Each structure stands twice: as structure tokens, then as C-alpha cells.
Amino acid sequence: MRYGPINPTLFIHNRARLAKLLLPNSLVxxxxxxxxxxxxxxxxRLRQNADLFYLTGVDQEESILLVxxxxxxxxxxxxxxxRETSELIAIWEGHKLTKEEAxxxxxxxxxxxxxxxxxxxxxxxxxxxxxxxxxxxxxxxxVEVESRDHRxxxxxxxxxxxxxxxxxxxxxxxxxxxxxxEEIRLLRTxxxxxxxxxxxxxxxxxxxVNETEIEAEFAHEFIRRGGDFAYNPIIASGKNAxxxxxxxxxxxxxxGDLLLLDVAASYANYNSDLTRTLPVNGKFTPRQKQVYCAxxxxxxxxxxxxxxxxxxxxxxxxxxxxxxxxxxPNKSRPRTPTVPPSKxxxxxxxxxxxxxxxxxxxxxxxxxxxAG
Numbered sequence: 001m002r003y004g005p006i007n008p009t010l011f012i013h014n015r016a017r018l019a020k021l022l023l024p025n026s027l028v029x030x031x032x033x034x035x036x037x038x039x040x041x042x043x044x045r046l047r048q049n050a051d052l053f054y055l056t057g058v059d060q061e062e063s064i065l066l067v068x069x070x071x072x073x074x075x076x077x078x079x080x081x082x083r084e085t086s087e088l089i090a091i092w093e094g095h096k097l098t099k100e101e102a103x104x105x106x107x108x109x110x111x112x113x114x115x116x117x118x119x120x121x122x123x124x125x126x127x128x129x130x131x132x133x134x135x136x137x138x139x140x141x142x143v144e145v146e147s148r149d150h151r152x153x154x155x156x157x158x159x160x161x162x163x164x165x166x167x168x169x170x171x172x173x174x175x176x177x178x179x180x181x182e183e184i185r186l187l188r189t190x191x192x193x194x195x196x197x198x199x200x201x202x203x204x205x206x207x208x209v210n211e212t213e214i215e216a217e218f219a220h221e222f223i224r225r226g227g228d229f230a231y232n233p234i235i236a237s238g239k240n241a242x243x244x245x246x247x248x249x250x251x252x253x254x255x256g257d258l259l260l261l262d263v264a265a266s267y268a269n270y271n272s273d274l275t276r277t278l279p280v281n282g283k284f285t286p287r288q289k290q291v292y293c294a295x296x297x298x299x300x301x302x303x304x305x306x307x308x309x310x311x312x313x314x315x316x317x318x319x320x321x322x323x324x325x326x327x328x329p330n331k332s333r334p335r336t337p338t339v340p341p342s343k344x345x346x347x348x349x350x351x352x353x354x355x356x357x358x359x360x361x362x363x364x365x366x367x368x369x370x371a372g
Contacts, residue, residue, distance in 0.1 A: 026130040027132070034147065081111075
């Protein structure tokens with residue numbers, strides 16, 4: 001993994017919070033995401049199921065978590081199942097988690113190989129009354145490819161049609177927006193990486209550079225710091241900025257144009273978010289400056305009450321200070337980005353606005369709801 005170790009108490013705490021919301025005698029099942037195929041024998045990198053990562057910290061394919069707080073036998077209350085490695089897998093794919101490594105990373109006391117899942121799952125299904133299964137529930141999600149979760153749900157309900165099935169996503173959507181200190185640390189790291197990428201790009205942009213080159217500058221800074229793109233980056237110059245989800249990122253940046261950046265880093269599956277606008281040549285035209293300096297809407301009343309453990313981390317609006325926002329850019333401060341009302345911004349000592357902004361969810365696409 002590219003990111004540093006995460007204290008397993010985070011995942012122990014997350015599972016304990018979930019257990020308090022379950023109906024009596026309930027079993028929870030959470031699956032890893034599929035590895036997306038491409039062509040021939042190719043595949044993309046795993047983008048882990050944000051809910052599984054939230055509960056375990058495991059970033060490995062084919063993993064399954066069972067949580068059964070009311071199990072009579074204590075050793076069946078939390079079980080993590082992993083894909084068993086082999087010499088061939090090690091040669092082709094590299095290291096996979098051992099049972100001991102998984103216990104240390106997750107805090108789950110019992111770890112089994114995936115081959116043990118069918119027998120244990122059947123035993124627990126014969127004891128439980130309610131079964132919580134997971135799906136990607138998001139009002140804007142368009143799901144056209146059957147996921148691992150959907151296949152598991154269909155198979156489980158066919159085999160055990162008389163159980164009471166519940167939606168796990170409904171519970172996780174209440175838990176995940178409330179961030180612990182450790183999660184805020186991870187989010188801040190993602191924001192710091194985003195800020196480093198933004199500062200790099202602000203120094204790099206000039207007339208004639210291609211949007212592709214700018215994306216490459218972000219990629220360089222994100223990856224070298226242990227991060228990744230939180231979402232497909234939007235690097236849109238000129239009229240391309242009018243396309244809401246422009247991701248071609250392949251056009252030259254012209255003198256006098258504005259450059260819209262909607263790009264941010266993830267770290268340890270926790271996502272930051274950033275939107276900024278820069279003048280390509282380092283100086284706004286009078287009309288661009290007029291629009292940029294238009295008064296922002298009032299700050300959200302939730303901004304004053306934002307704190308650790310609440311669902312909002314940073315809701316502050318753009319500062320009104322004309323000391324940097326509306327003064328003409330100069331060579332020592334070549335870029336001054338704009339900020340939509342939904343984003344937060346702070347001004348560094350040098351006068352260049354900081355790119356750091358906190359999200360309220362793990363990337364995981366939920367937050368974006370992972371995950372954040």
C-alpha cells in the first residue's frame with residue numbers, strides 16, 4: 001500500500017458503532033469490490049469498497065467481513081475472510097495479507113481463508129434472524145454493471161428466502177459522515193497532497209501548455225506523496241470549462257483564457273475535493289476580475305458549529321478580503337483561484353490561497369459517499 005499505517009482502533013471503533021445500530025440477532029455481510037476487467041487478460045486496479053475499508057482497513061480483493069454481535073460463540077462475532085495466497089499468486093501479483101497481518105491491521109480477532117466462508121456463513125444464517133446486506137445506495141448513482149454485492153444478494157436470498165433482510169447502507173450513511181480524529185488526520189493528509197499539487201500547477205500553468213500536461217503535474221505530485229486522484233480530474237481551459245464533467249483534458253491553454261480545475265487527491269481511501277479557477281497568463285481581464293470579485297453568498301450557519309465528531313468538517317465560505325481576492329495578480333502571486341460557495345479556502349502567508357479543503361465523507365465514492 002502507498003499510504004502509511006492506520007491505527008486499527010479506528011476500525012474497531014467503527015464496527016462497534018455499527019453494532020449498536022443493528023437489530024437483535026443480526027448478521028452483517030460486507031464484500032470487497034470487484035477488480036474491473038478491461039480487454040483480453042487485462043484489468044484495472046482495485047478501488048476498494050469504501051464501506052469494507054471503513055470497517056476493516058483492508059485494501060485487498062475478494063475479502064468479506066462478517067459481523068454478528070449476538071452470536072452465542074464469541075469467536076463468530078467478527079470474522080474476516082481473505083483470499084488465500086500461493087507461490088503462483090506471489091509471483092504474478094505480489095504479496096497478499098497473511099492472517100496475522102490482517103489481524104494487526106483490522107483488529108478483527110478471527111481471520112479465515114475464503115474457502116472457509118460457505119460453511120461458516122451457512123452456520124450463522126441458521127442462527128440469525130436479520131441479515132444486513134450492502135449496496136451502493138446513492139441518489140445520483142447509475143449502476144449498469146452487476147456488482148459483487150448484487151451477485152451475493154441474489155444468491156443469498158435464493159438460498160435463504162425466509163430471513164428478514166435489511167439495508168446496511170442506510171446505517172452506514174448515518175455513521176460515515178461523522179469523522180473521528182484519525183479520519184480527520186487522513187483527510188488532512190489528502191488535503192495537504194491536494195494543496196501541494198495545486199501549488200505545483202499554479203507555478204506551471206502558462207499560455208501554450210496542454211491540459212494533459214497539467215494533469216500530469218497533478219499526478220506527479222499526488223503519487224509521489226502516496227496519494228492518488230480522488231476522482232477523474234477536470235482540467236478545463238477556455239470554453240471547455242462550460243462542460244460540467246469535462247474529462248478529455250487534451251486541449252491547449254490559450255493566452256487570456258481561464259483554467260477551471262476540479263481535481264483533488266485521495267489518501268488511504270479518504271478523498272479531498274477542490275475546485276479553483278486560474279487565469280492562464282497569470283492576470284485576470286477586467287471582466288474576469290469583475291466576475292471573480294462578485295460578493296459571495298452568506299456563510300452557512302453550520303460553519304460556526306463545525307467540530308470533530310460532527311457531520312460537517314469545514315463549511316466556511318470564501319473570505320471577502322480584498323487584500324488578495326480582488327487585487328490584480330502579479331509575478332510573485334501569479335494565480336488567484338475562485339471558490340464556489342460549497343468549497344472552503346484559506347489564505348497562506350505568501351498571499352496565494354491554500355488549496356486544502358476537507359470533505360465530509362470517505363471516497364471512497366459515499367463520502368464522496370468512499371469515502372470519503
